[in-house]
Amino acid sequence: MERIPILKMGSFLLVTVQVDMHDRLAMTLQDDLTGRIVKDRAHGVLIDISSLEIVDSFIGRMIGNIASMARVLDAETVVVGMRPAVAITLVELGLSLPGVRTALNVDQGVELLKECIEERAQGNGHVAG
Amino acid sequence: MATLRDEIYPIRSSDDIVKVRQITREWALMQTFSLVDQTKIVTAASELARNTLEHGRGGEVRIQALQEGPRRGLRLTFTDQGPGIPDLAKALQDGFTTGNGMGLGLSGSKRLMNDFDIQSEVGKGTTVMIARWK
Known part of the structure; x- marks a missing residue:
């Protein structure tokens, strides 16, 4: 079965969505990713959607679900590389991806993840990772 | 109003939703829509194709490239023989x-x-x- 690859990058996981995502593939990614967060003890997830030409409400919901599930599993999620036309369309569609952090590219996404994790560690009074 | 092109595609599976997106993109390009407009049309097509599949138990989409004077347009008509919507006003509400x-x-x-x-x-x-x- 077709799968979206998940790469380990230190204590983060990187997912680069490079295909036109059909619904089943999105569901599989959700399952695979939550499994990998636990297995790899990841503290952050980067989802690179720079290749995605559209994000509809199904894909948007999948991204939101991943972020929520990751948070429950003690990991932060940052979505990177959203195309401007996709951002305009998403907002007009009525989808603002609440609770999902975004960054313009992978480098900035990594920085944001590090900040989030640091902040959380201070807030919780223990050090993550 | 002139119809430049007129075709019908089935919506029977999740793969067909992807196909509808690809065809709509091609046609929007053919009608020289801007990138933002293309993205909006393809996103709307994706939403409605999924509705046709999930709520209408499958159906079809008719896609028409139109020209009216200097204006070019793209029209998509999604049809299913599913259970129908009892309360349209409610179905049109956000959320x-x-x-x-x-x-x-x-x-x-x-x-x-x-x-x-x-x-x-x-x-x-x-x-x-x-x-x-x-």
Whole structure:
């Protein structure tokens, strides 16, 4: 079965969505990713959607679900590389991806993840990772 | 109004939703829509194709490239013979859903397009027409 690859990058996981995502593939990614967060003890997830030409409400919901599930599993999620036309369309569609952090590219996404994790560690009074 | 091209595609599986997106993109390009407009049309097509599959138990989409004077347009008509929608006004509200989606399909695609029309009869099926002009 077709799968979206998940790469380990230190204590983060990187997912680069490079295909036109059909619904089943999105569901599989959700399952695979939550499994990998636990297995790899990841503290952050980067989802690179720079290749995605559209994000509809199904894909948007999948991204939101991943972020929520990751948070429950003690990991932060940052979505990177959203195309401007996709951002305009998403907002007009009525989808603002609440609770999902975004960054313009992978480098900035990594920085944001590090900040989030640091902040959380201070807030919780223990050090993550 | 002149019809430049007129075709019908089936919506029977999740792969067909992807196919509808690809065809709509091609046609929007052919009609020389801007990148933002292309993205809006393809997103609306994706929402409605999924509605046709999930709520209408499958159906088809008719896609028409139109020309009216100097204006070019793209019209998509989604038809299913599913259970129909008992309360249209409610179905058009943001956040209303009977499935497991977010309830943005109908209301969202209406916002993304210039023209929007929906006809539905309980027990007979639903037809949704959307169009965008440039």
